[in-house]
Amino acid sequence: MKKYILYFTMLLIVLSSSCKKYEIIKSKPGEEINPVTNLSSSVSENSIIISWKLPATLPGDIVKPISVSIVISIDGQSKGTVVLENAPESYTYSPYDPSKAYKFTVKVIGKVNTDDKNFSNVRYSLGETLAL
Helix, strand or coil, X not given: CHHHHHHHHHHHHHXXXXXXXXXXXXXXXXXXXXXXXXEEEEEECCEEEEEEECCCCCCCCEEEEEEEEEEEEECCXXXXXXXXXXXXXXXXXXXXXXXXXXXXXXXXXXXXXXXXXXXXXXXXXXXXXXXX
16 A cells, blocks of 8 residues: 555656746847848859848847858758858859759848857847748
């Protein structure tokens, strides 16, 4: 009987400790960065030229110049991420194969000055995706 009481007590402890409710982190602290606009593309022989407009206004704590991140996907498989420095507004991808499906997700990257080790010094905008 003692054995069953011990097992039951251990079960109650495990079940009650696993029911903690943690706060969900919905976003990073700080003002969000607006995404790129006017995302467009053109095909030139064996390359794709992607262009966009950077946000007109940035949060006050963002260090300039900003960067742009481009996530590349071909036929549904990730082919990596390219980070472009110094506030670029275009990117050329090569080689282009018209028989494949391409997806480019463009995000603005802003760095902030922080010495707090609990917070990242990088902030991303929402991504805008272009599918070809």
